[in-house]
Amino acid sequence: MAILKGFLLALSLGASLPSALGYQLHPRDTSSNDPYPFCNPATNANCIVGGKYLVPQLDFSLENDVGDQAFRQYLPTHTFTLSQWTNGKMPERCYFWAVTADHWNPADFVIYNVTYSDCSIPFVMCYNVKAGKTASQVATEISRLPVKMRQSTSMYLVYGDAASDNPSYTGFMAALCGDGIIIGRSSGYFTTSLIHETGHVVDSHPLPGSTEFSSTSTWHNAVIQDGYAVTAYGAGSYVEDFADTGRAVLLDAIYPGGLAGFAPNNPNLTQITHQLAAFKAVAGQYYVTGGSCDTGHKFPFPTSLVTVVAPTTTTSASLGTATPYGQCGGWSTYTGPTLCGAGYSCTTLK
Numbered sequence: 001m002a003i004l005k006g007f008l009l010a011l012s013l014g015a016s017l018p019s020a021l022g023y024q025l026h027p028r029d030t031s032s033n034d035p036y037p038f039c040n041p042a043t044n045a046n047c048i049v050g051g052k053y054l055v056p057q058l059d060f061s062l063e064n065d066v067g068d069q070a071f072r073q074y075l076p077t078h079t080f081t082l083s084q085w086t087n088g089k090m091p092e093r094c095y096f097w098a099v100t101a102d103h104w105n106p107a108d109f110v111i112y113n114v115t116y117s118d119c120s121i122p123f124v125m126c127y128n129v130k131a132g133k134t135a136s137q138v139a140t141e142i143s144r145l146p147v148k149m150r151q152s153t154s155m156y157l158v159y160g161d162a163a164s165d166n167p168s169y170t171g172f173m174a175a176l177c178g179d180g181i182i183i184g185r186s187s188g189y190f191t192t193s194l195i196h197e198t199g200h201v202v203d204s205h206p207l208p209g210s211t212e213f214s215s216t217s218t219w220h221n222a223v224i225q226d227g228y229a230v231t232a233y234g235a236g237s238y239v240e241d242f243a244d245t246g247r248a249v250l251l252d253a254i255y256p257g258g259l260a261g262f263a264p265n266n267p268n269l270t271q272i273t274h275q276l277a278a279f280k281a282v283a284g285q286y287y288v289t290g291g292s293c294d295t296g297h298k299f300p301f302p303t304s305l306v307t308v309v310a311p312t313t314t315t316s317a318s319l320g321t322a323t324p325y326g327q328c329g330g331w332s333t334y335t336g337p338t339l340c341g342a343g344y345s346c347t348t349l350k
């Protein structure tokens with residue numbers, strides 16, 4: 001898999017998803033409030049700076065924690081349209097990962113163009129109908145990403161959840177950087193998780209050069225000068241530390257008073273200043289809100305397609321096809337039609 005940059009993180013992903021950058025939630029250690037295990041250099045050769053990280057920890061790694069709530073508060077959603085593919089095809093990269101690598105049933109995927117109000121080039125969402133969140137809910141979470149971060153991704157693969165038909169899938173959330181893809185169970189699509197994963201894609205693209213910034217001596221030197229990883233999870237590797245530094249940089253950009261306003265009682269923020277500065281110098285331009293996407297640097301729309309099913313017949317409305325201007329989606333309790341007739345697209349009402 002030469003086009004994939006990165007490596008397998010033993011803690012994060014199962015064997016079904018090699019060569020991916022991963023992120024998985026671990027049970028909180030209630031005694032230390034540390035959501036991730038300490039990176040022990042004796043047992044993990046990837047640990048950086050001896051496994052040391054900023055303490056007290058920045059609380060921004062888990063769904064609904066202080067940081068996740070802050071991201072949701074200060075990152076506005078954007079409106080979007082979902083336009084369902086009816087040609088019976090799937091992007092080849094979606095088929096490769098979802099079906100060949102991860103053994104999901106191709107018939108369970110609905111493919112959408114997702115076009116956000118701040119970017120004219122659509123993203124593709126390969127959405128498994130057994131996902132616990134609706135396509136609209138997932139697209140809404142993605143819409144919070146600042147557009148210049150968001151534009152570095154090409155596709156989102158939204159899988160079913162643990163209780164669905166592929167319990168052997170052990171991944172939670174990952175970035176497949178060479179393909180510009182974010183991949184995972186729908187439960188992984190929450191704000192701070194998306195910011196972390198998008199950080200991996202930004203690490204490779206659209207930054208200049210052919211290697212991830214996190215593998216350069218510039219980044220390594222910044223980490224070594226600081227002597228502490230930005231988070232416990234980041235202490236696991238330069239790659240993960242880069243993605244977690246992105247969360248700190250974004251909070252610094254959007255939170256009133258910056259990172260110091262977010263963590264006012266943390267006396268140790270100076271332990272990560274070189275990493276913040278190095279990250280901002282190379283990627284800070286993507287970690288600001290507002291504006292529109294730079295279509296010249298948008299990750300390309302996937303053009304290599306495979307045929308999965310016969311094209312949807314659009315002449316007669318089936319049970320699954322919404323009537324024009326009828327309801328075509330909703331929250332997770334919605335069980336009505338989600339397909340659109342020819343010439344119509346499903347739009348989220350806000």
Ligand SMILES: *[C@@H]1O[C@H](CO)[C@@H](O)[C@H](O)[C@H]1NC(C)=O
Binds near residue numbers: 055267
């Ligand atoms: C600041 O960092 C030092 C070095 O890791 C640590 O010993 C100290 O406890 C930290 N301060 C607080 C308030 O956690």
Ligand SMILES: *[C@@H]1O[C@H](CO)[C@@H](O)[C@H](O)[C@H]1NC(C)=O
Binds near residue numbers: 084086113122301
């Ligand atoms: C999706 O977007 C692509 C690229 O802009 C376009 O060619 C295609 O017609 C769109 N498909 C749908 C169903 O909207």
